[in-house]
Amino acid sequence: MEQIFTYGQLYSFANKIFLSIGCSETDADTATKVLLSADMRGIDSHGIARLSGYVRLWEAKRVNAKPQIKIIHQTPSTAVVDGDSGLGLVVAPFAMQIAIEKAKQVGTGWVSVQNSNHFGIAGYHAMMALQHDMIGMAMTNASALVAPTFSKERLLGTNPICVTIPAGEEPAFIADLATTTAANGKLEILQRKNSAAPVGWIQDKEGNSTTDAHALKNGGALLPLGGDRDHGSHKGYALGAIVDIFSAVLSGANYGPWVPPFPAYVPMPENQPGKGIGHFFGAMRIDAFRSADEFKSNMDNWIRRFRSAKTVEGEDKVIIPGDPEREMETIRMQNGIPLLPAVVEDLLKLSDKFSIPFS
Amino acid sequence: MEQIFTYGQLYSFANKIFLSIGCSETDADTATKVLLSADMRGIDSHGIARLSGYVRLWEAKRVNAKPQIKIIHQTPSTAVVDGDSGLGLVVAPFAMQIAIEKAKQVGTGWVSVQNSNHFGIAGYHAMMALQHDMIGMAMTNASALVAPTFSKERLLGTNPICVTIPAGEEPAFIADLATTTAANGKLEILQRKNSAAPVGWIQDKEGNSTTDAHALKNGGALLPLGGDRDHGSHKGYALGAIVDIFSAVLSGANYGPWVPPFPAYVPMPENQPGKGIGHFFGAMRIDAFRSADEFKSNMDNWIRRFRSAKTVEGEDKVIIPGDPEREMETIRMQNGIPLLPAVVEDLLKLSDKFSIPFS
Numbered sequence: 001m002e003q004i005f006t007y008g009q010l011y012s013f014a015n016k017i018f019l020s021i022g023c024s025e026t027d028a029d030t031a032t033k034v035l036l037s038a039d040m041r042g043i044d045s046h047g048i049a050r051l052s053g054y055v056r057l058w059e060a061k062r063v064n065a066k067p068q069i070k071i072i073h074q075t076p077s078t079a080v081v082d083g084d085s086g087l088g089l090v091v092a093p094f095a096m097q098i099a100i101e102k103a104k105q106v107g108t109g110w111v112s113v114q115n116s117n118h119f120g121i122a123g124y125h126a127m128m129a130l131q132h133d134m135i136g137m138a139m140t141n142a143s144a145l146v147a148p149t150f151s152k153e154r155l156l157g158t159n160p161i162c163v164t165i166p167a168g169e170e171p172a173f174i175a176d177l178a179t180t181t182a183a184n185g186k187l188e189i190l191q192r193k194n195s196a197a198p199v200g201w202i203q204d205k206e207g208n209s210t211t212d213a214h215a216l217k218n219g220g221a222l223l224p225l226g227g228d229r230d231h232g233s234h235k236g237y238a239l240g241a242i243v244d245i246f247s248a249v250l251s252g253a254n255y256g257p258w259v260p261p262f263p264a265y266v267p268m269p270e271n272q273p274g275k276g277i278g279h280f281f282g283a284m285r286i287d288a289f290r291s292a293d294e295f296k297s298n299m300d301n302w303i304r305r306f307r308s309a310k311t312v313e314g315e316d317k318v319i320i321p322g323d324p325e326r327e328m329e330t331i332r333m334q335n336g337i338p339l340l341p342a343v344v345e346d347l348l349k350l351s352d353k354f355s356i357p358f359s
Numbered sequence: 360m361e362q363i364f365t366y367g368q369l370y371s372f373a374n375k376i377f378l379s380i381g382c383s384e385t386d387a388d389t390a391t392k393v394l395l396s397a398d399m400r401g402i403d404s405h406g407i408a409r410l411s412g413y414v415r416l417w418e419a420k421r422v423n424a425k426p427q428i429k430i431i432h433q434t435p436s437t438a439v440v441d442g443d444s445g446l447g448l449v450v451a452p453f454a455m456q457i458a459i460e461k462a463k464q465v466g467t468g469w470v471s472v473q474n475s476n477h478f479g480i481a482g483y484h485a486m487m488a489l490q491h492d493m494i495g496m497a498m499t500n501a502s503a504l505v506a507p508t509f510s511k512e513r514l515l516g517t518n519p520i521c522v523t524i525p526a527g528e529e530p531a532f533i534a535d536l537a538t539t540t541a542a543n544g545k546l547e548i549l550q551r552k553n554s555a556a557p558v559g560w561i562q563d564k565e566g567n568s569t570t571d572a573h574a575l576k577n578g579g580a581l582l583p584l585g586g587d588r589d590h591g592s593h594k595g596y597a598l599g600a601i602v603d604i605f606s607a608v609l610s611g612a613n614y615g616p617w618v619p620p621f622p623a624y625v626p627m628p629e630n631q632p633g634k635g636i637g638h639f640f641g642a643m644r645i646d647a648f649r650s651a652d653e654f655k656s657n658m659d660n661w662i663r664r665f666r667s668a669k670t671v672e673g674e675d676k677v678i679i680p681g682d683p684e685r686e687m688e689t690i691r692m693q694n695g696i697p698l699l700p701a702v703v704e705d706l707l708k709l710s711d712k713f714s715i716p717f718s
Binding site: 076112149150155163175177178179181198200203206225227232238239241242249250252257274284285286288294298299305309315317321 | 432434435436437439465466467469471494507508509510511512514522524532534536537538539540541557559560562565566567584585586589590591593594595596597598600601603604605608609610611614615616632633643644645647648649653654657658660661664665668669670671672674676677678680
């Protein structure tokens with residue numbers, strides 16, 4: 001049975017945990033907000049369920065709770081940020097803010113980040129641009145779970161891309177997508193139910209297509225968006241590769257099979273070519289292209305035309321990217337956030353460890 | 360039977376055709392090079408096979424052979440270009456050159472284009488960045504052939520994205536992909552053979568999945584990368600939408616169902632919200648992030664690790680984006696360019712019309 005918590009309850013607990021591992025008040029607040037934005041938007045795999053994972057990374061000394069995050073190279077429209085092994089939850093908003101400041105100055109800003117850790121949902125960071133009438137972008141690499149087309153080796157993470165685009169009267173367009181057929185979180189749901197996965201989601205350790213949802217644990221791999229060559233998996237692979245290169249080869253972070261794993265018990269890959277995990281952020285001021293008002297009224301027109309398109313039988317409406325997460329946010333704001341028993345148990349263990357009440 | 364032509368033969372003919380419709384010598388040269396780069400790279404659907412299509416657009420007064428292409432808005436890192444209804448083959452390199460010049464000045468350059476026409480292959484334009492040690496990007500919208508997830512209406516073009524990334528000793532990484540499961544050109548091959556299309560490529564006019572390769576002609580639609588909701592088609596749809604918005608909502612071109620069609624006999628959509636077709640270009644100077652030498656040696660490492668990855672049974676090697684097109688270019692440089700009888704016939708008609716010998 002799921003248990004329901006308010007945003008306030010989860011905020012208070014997570015914030016105290018981040019303070020307990022040594023984060024500054026500002027950083028603990030930021031990290032908590034980024035983490036919980038995932039729960040609020042219904043992306044439960046990236047929310048408070050991961051809190052204990054971040055703590056274990058800190059215990060393993062892979063996360064520095066007091067990082068000196070800094071710019072190590074820049075031009076008027078670009079920067080490279082060294083995250084000093086900080087929580088990605090803190091490093092990412094820092095870097096995105098730099099992209100926004102540069103966009104204010106010269107129209108656009110582009111920031112590649114090295115020496116970071118997992119940054120939560122890409123959406124939080126890219127959405128920071130919206131309030132400034134800017135288009136926002138966020139991407140990150142991650143430890144390898146995905147096999148490139150024709151390979152049986154895992155060489156790429158699920159490497160998400162998020163693009164946020166402001167509108168006028170309509171809510172913003174927010175596309176936040178892993179470059180795989182299915183996110184790992186969806187596969188985990190099938191694993192818990194012992195259900196079969198659709199063809200095109202995963203392959204076994206020999207690289208054969210399989211519907212066994214447990215194949216990933218047994219040396220298999222997630223498949224790039226497209227699923228197989230006939231259905232364009234080389235395109236999903238190329239997109240995941242672009243995210244990897246922008247995030248890590250451009251910044252000096254680790255890429256491909258060398259990206260540090262999220263579970264602290266998994267050994268670090270050997271012969272790493274860079275530092276930590278890499279991210280990439282972008283901000284483009286709308287009025288660096290045309291009047292923001294004109295743009296927004298055209299975005300409203302775009303959104304309305306697509307949302308009112310004729311649907312196939314059995315479907316209500318065409319979804320605009322960002323609709324489902326925004327609707328979930330409204331529901332959870334009113335009804336609270338449901339957590340699975342395993343997640344609650346995990347948080348109770350943290351509660352014990354740090355003597356911080358959780359209820 | 361295919362007939363073989365040298366690059367020189369096709370260059371000479373196409374160049375004279377562009378001169379005949381009134382292009383300047385410089386523009387005719389550029390348009391010819393862009394067009395033939397598709398044939399050389401094996402993307403036959405976007406090459407000289409389309410020459411007569413461009414001529415028909417000019418005859419229909421939808422293409423202006425003597426455009427005054429100009430910047431209508433700019434900041435240090437951005438510009439909007441008005442293509443003055445010129446050939447996209449000419450407007451696109453002009454705009455990409457502006458992106459490159461801005462990147463020289465402030466690290467990156469981003470150019471959105473209105474009032475243009477079809478620009479050939481995205482790869483040509485994005486590759487212009489490589490010789491400057493820059494990452495290049497090119498995208499364009501196109502007339503609607505693709506249904507968003509859950510819709511039975513065609514609202515998006517095949518909206519390609521190209522990203523080119525320089526390497527050191529290895530050839531550059533060049534990903535050039537339509538945001539659909541399969542390019543229209545591949546479907547046309549199946550139509551000619553009366554073969555079935557794989558599930559996930561197209562739907563019929565009611566939005567039902569079909570393997571009938573002719574469904575597109577009968578009111579059906581191409582499907583976004585992913586194919587269906589279970590396999591991530593909402594991601595392909597989001598990517599196509601981003602291309603549409605960056606290319607057209609940002610520039611003031613037409614978007615969604617209002618994009619002008621390539622075939623001159625198809626009527627223009629009514630109530631168009633913008634001007635012509637839209638494109639979007641980007642250039643990022645590598646050394647705006649880190650030393651170009653360091654970057655390139657890491658790109659070589661990335662490419663070698665992926666190319667030498669263990670393959671699934673029956674496959675030789677993992678392909679790096681750009682490999683197949685580069686290999687085709689080498690072959691066609693040596694052996695010439697094969698053209699289908701229908702294409703040769705089409706060119707012979709042009710030859711007659713303009714009294715320009717073709718052989």
